[in-house]
Amino acid sequence: MQEIRRSFFNWNYSLPSIIMTSKRFFFHTRSILLLGLIALAGMPRAEAQEQEERRGISNSWLLLQAVPSLSWTGLPAGTHFSFEWELTPVLYSWGMTRLDPPVHFFFVTQPERFAGSVEFNITTQWYTSRIGTSHWGFSGQLMAHLPLVEYGEYLGLNLGVARYTIAGSSSNFIAGGFSTLFGFLHYTVKYSPADKMVMHSIDFRFF
């Protein structure tokens, strides 16, 4: 934990270092392979093809993705507020009817996520206060969403693994938490067994 704290503070901010950190992060994420297999297993069913044509990425959706989620993260060094942008490259949903395809790329509705799914998502955080020498953080998460009340709209359990890179230092975490208010409000605890470090976060997520 001390090493991570030290490295948080020692990270030198620059654009090339952000890019390199991101590359390391992407290449070291084994879950991409797993998600590829999930995607192949869940090819859209015939009934869902018409639905697929009706949905998808529109200009207004793209524009609204610029609206960041709001996040308060409790790190060992203190609590930090951040703006967060999420991207869901792939999500496999098992809680929907045959009208809806089980595999989704980037465009995901709340019920598709919270009525039962597993997703791979990547996020970028911009902390309003510096962590070490940087405002930036990156993460990749493989999360399962299990509905508890009202098909996950009122209460959902979220479990998974995450890899966080903050201020140039990366750690793997086991993540667990709850979501409520139709998936807008999340509380998540992340624990890094290697570093014996706990992170708490409260997120207010838009779409």
Place this chain on the structure above:
Amino acid sequence: MIHHHRRLLRFFFSALIILCSSIVLPGCSSFVARFIAKSFEDLPSTPEPVSLKNAHPIFQHVGLSVLWVGHATCLIQIGDKIFITDPIFTETAGMISKRRIEPGILPAFLDKLDYILISHIHFDHLSYGSLSMLPRSAAMMLPAGSGAYIPEFGFSAYREMNPWMSFEADGVRITAVPAKHFNGRYGFDGLWSRTNTFTGYVIESNGKTVYFAGDTGYDPDLFREIGRKFAIDLALIPIAPIEPHDFMKYVHTDPEEALRIFHDVRAKFMIPIHHRTFVQGLDSALITAQTQLTMLVVQQHLEHRVLVLNIGEQQILAP
């Protein structure tokens, strides 16, 4: 170079914050804020009990009967076929809009159900908790494009319908008809919808025709077209919320507009729906819309054709 990047980033984030504020703050306008505040005030209250609760609402066979369960939920029976519209039995719609009066029946009273008609995906019309209480034998009819919002409830069939699309089976013909409302379930998602995920329905069975308007604003051309295409015996038409009228007039009908729809579709009878049950809009009292409608009905001498039911009341229109 690094300083240049930082200045650019600061500029970018300042612009983004201004953009976010400009998107979010108008959405939290006085109407939304006042509605949420009004809803929170009512959350601790207990729904008023319904004395008319009918434990045996289904007949062996009936020409046409309607039981108003509350809000837009109506139990319709034509012959031996049972239909329910926009079922909601829960104490809140979407966690914060409080039910003021208990539902007119309990889902457990429904030992048979053939069709569930969903007009759109708003919380007060597509209630997951309520749908999970209904018999699994039913088939669910939905507006086109709403499949991404329907969890698996275990119903016998799910069918998405575009406007004017019909479904026929076992002597029943259900046609989706246009409505004038708005998309989305959570707010932002309405902005990126590619299709209109709202509809009305016309049910034809056993020589009877029932029009369920769902949730709609007023558009004379639209309703006159429905009136030309069907000989409607009964129209179920929303009459609330009314306030704030400048906003509501585009997506909801007040009692006066509801009566215009009744005339436009040339129905024999009308039952007002979508009132009294939940905290809606900024209507000052839950009875306002019903009071206004009753006055208009008397003025227009429609007492025998506009049937204002109490929650839980069942009307047999054809034995």
